[in-house]
Structures are given as C-alpha cells and as structure tokens.
Amino acid sequence: MEAAKIIELPKFEDLRGNLSFIEEMNHVPFKIERAYWIYDVPGGEVRGGHAFKEQQELIVALSGSFDVLIDNGIDTQIFSLNRSYHGLYVPAGLWRQMKNFSTNSLAFVLSSTKYDKNDYIYNYSEFLNLKKP
Numbered sequence: 001m002e003a004a005k006i007i008e009l010p011k012f013e014d015l016r017g018n019l020s021f022i023e024e025m026n027h028v029p030f031k032i033e034r035a036y037w038i039y040d041v042p043g044g045e046v047r048g049g050h051a052f053k054e055q056q057e058l059i060v061a062l063s064g065s066f067d068v069l070i071d072n073g074i075d076t077q078i079f080s081l082n083r084s085y086h087g088l089y090v091p092a093g094l095w096r097q098m099k100n101f102s103t104n105s106l107a108f109v110l111s112s113t114k115y116d117k118n119d120y121i122y123n124y125s126e127f128l129n130l131k132k133p
C-alpha cells in the first residue's frame with residue numbers, strides 16, 4: 001500500500017517575496033481535477049475524518065499550520081504542515097483527519113477527482129473492513 005508523504009515543492013526565494021508552484025503529473029503524480037480550500041476554522045475544530053476510495057490529493061498549508069492524521073488501518077502518522085512549499089501527498093484508501101488549525105490557517109487541497117460523495121467512506125469500521133486482506 002502506498003504511503004502518504006511530504007513532497008518538497010519548488011521555491012524561488014526572492015527579496016521581493018518567495019514563489020512556489022505545482023504542476024500536475026510532475027509535482028503531483030495525478031491529473032488535477034479540482035482544487036478546494038478550508039479556512040476560517042474555529043479553534044479546536046476537526047475536519048476530514050473519512051477515507052476516499054479513489055481520490056488522491058495534495059494538501060498544502062498555504063498559510064498558518066495544522067496537523068493531518070493519516071491512518072492506513074494499521075499505523076497512524078501525523079504530519080504537521082506549516083510551510084507553503086511542502087505538500088502532503090495522500091494516496092487513495094487512507095483515513096485522514098485534519099486538526100489543530102492555527103488562527104487564519106489556509107488548507108489548500110488539490111484533488112485527482114471531481115467531488116463525488118460516493119467516494120467517501122465515513123464509517124471507520126467499514127474502512128477497516130475494506131483494509132482486510
């Protein structure tokens with residue numbers, strides 16, 4: 001099973017300000033079908049808490065910081081995102097939660113699919129069942 005991993009994005013440092021970018025099939029291993037972002041998260045709130053059957057994604061903390069908890073049904077990993085030139089690549093089939101959002105944080109997500117509510121697994125027991133060999 002493929003694991004989630006941090007992808008280091010290009011960073012052009014400049015006295016006028018830095019610049020980073022993402023190209024599909026290059027910095028992300030998929031064709032980008034959708035972008036969405038999560039913002040104005042009240043302190044202590046948790047987002048996510050589900051898995052995707054097909055959707056792969058890249059999550060970037062464009063501003064501020066938050067933690068992404070990734071669970072493959074056996075192990076759990078926590079990725080703390082706080083750099084706008086780091087993307088967390090999340091392959092399909094992993095349970096994920098986003099929490100500990102700092103004030104004014106901005107979570108930017110690139111997705112390999114259009115929004116499809118049938119791609120979500122919201123039930124953790126169902127997720128674990130699907131992971132069984």
Ligand code: TYD
Binds near residue numbers: 034048050
């Ligand atoms: P959801 O993915 O469940 O949010 P989270 O996992 O962060 O808790 O999405 C919340 C709502 O937004 C849900 O009712 C569906 C809608 N939505 C769209 O319509 N399009 C999208 O691309 C996304 C990500 C969500």
